[in-house]
Amino acid sequence: MLSQKISYTEIAEAKRMFEQCRNVVIVSHVSADGDAIGSSLGMYEYMKKKGKQATVIVPNYYPDFLKWMTAADRIILYDRHRAMAKTYITAADLIVVLDLNEPSRMEELAIPITQSRAKKIMIDHHLHPQKFCDLTISYPDASSTSELVFRVIDAIGGTSALTKAGAEDLYAGMCTDTGKFSYNANDPDIYVILSELLKKGIDKDRINRQIYNNYTEARFRLLGYILSEKLQVFPELHATLFTLTRDELSRFSYIKGDTEGVVNMPLEIKGTKLSLYMREDNERPRIFVSLRSVDDFPANKMAADFFNGGGHLNAAGGQLHNMSMDDAVEIAKKALEAYSEILK
Numbered sequence: 001m002l003s004q005k006i007s008y009t010e011i012a013e014a015k016r017m018f019e020q021c022r023n024v025v026i027v028s029h030v031s032a033d034g035d036a037i038g039s040s041l042g043m044y045e046y047m048k049k050k051g052k053q054a055t056v057i058v059p060n061y062y063p064d065f066l067k068w069m070t071a072a073d074r075i076i077l078y079d080r081h082r083a084m085a086k087t088y089i090t091a092a093d094l095i096v097v098l099d100l101n102e103p104s105r106m107e108e109l110a111i112p113i114t115q116s117r118a119k120k121i122m123i124d125h126h127l128h129p130q131k132f133c134d135l136t137i138s139y140p141d142a143s144s145t146s147e148l149v150f151r152v153i154d155a156i157g158g159t160s161a162l163t164k165a166g167a168e169d170l171y172a173g174m175c176t177d178t179g180k181f182s183y184n185a186n187d188p189d190i191y192v193i194l195s196e197l198l199k200k201g202i203d204k205d206r207i208n209r210q211i212y213n214n215y216t217e218a219r220f221r222l223l224g225y226i227l228s229e230k231l232q233v234f235p236e237l238h239a240t241l242f243t244l245t246r247d248e249l250s251r252f253s254y255i256k257g258d259t260e261g262v263v264n265m266p267l268e269i270k271g272t273k274l275s276l277y278m279r280e281d282n283e284r285p286r287i288f289v290s291l292r293s294v295d296d297f298p299a300n301k302m303a304a305d306f307f308n309g310g311g312h313l314n315a316a317g318g319q320l321h322n323m324s325m326d327d328a329v330e331i332a333k334k335a336l337e338a339y340s341e342i343l344k
């Protein structure tokens, strides 16, 4: 049995909003990940099953390893099909906002969404949600937004409204947001939900292969280059750092998403508490910083202190503007120095 996580009043309100709507637009964050796309398509399948008109719109590109999902080819990319997207947003009487906590996470798509007079419901697991929706279902301790979407659907009317395609989508979201259930995955309910998804007939082994055994040769060799040539290890600090410049990225024909998840890999070195990854942007003079940590090391605090960023305790990010990679590395070293007491 699943424990009650989402409050009864929130479920009752969501139920009422779902029943009253006819045209639903489902949106998620820029550079959508497995949870953004999985939760959005899971919600899409549910709405279709309930006889609603439903459309998924995301701000831009999402990675190829998610394109196997049943309705993936129906997703509208706002940066490419703005006029069509706006037509759907104008016609919507309900907007479901998934896996994001503030409008800025939708970049330009935020404008028509926040201007729309449709009812809005947010379902999300990021800290500090902004109140721009009529109903905000925010549980930062949930493994994923996909888990929360399952809980909402289940609490409203049970799993009979969940299709096999929807179960596949939600599984993919839960799996990717927990690193195949290796972090943020201690809640026993997660495995109750998995059991329910498997009962829908999903082939989770096949989904895992489609998501993870999906490297291009260039991406695979880039990974080898990072691990053998680029990874710096600071054994006394139990920390690691790797960087990629624009030139290095182009040598390996980098496309967006190619280094997705790689920042987690150095944590596999025995004793490592913190992994840092810095990548030069292809377009603007900025460097993206990713941080991953284990146990109680506050990656989000380091991101806020040194990299103009933030995030979760163990997974955070930030950006450095208008500086060389060498200067960025100096900042990273200062950050490690500042946190050396906790790292040692």
Ligand SMILES: [Mn+2]
Pocket (backbone or CB within 6 Å): 035, 036, 099, 125, 144, 145, 177
């Ligand atoms: Mn998520």
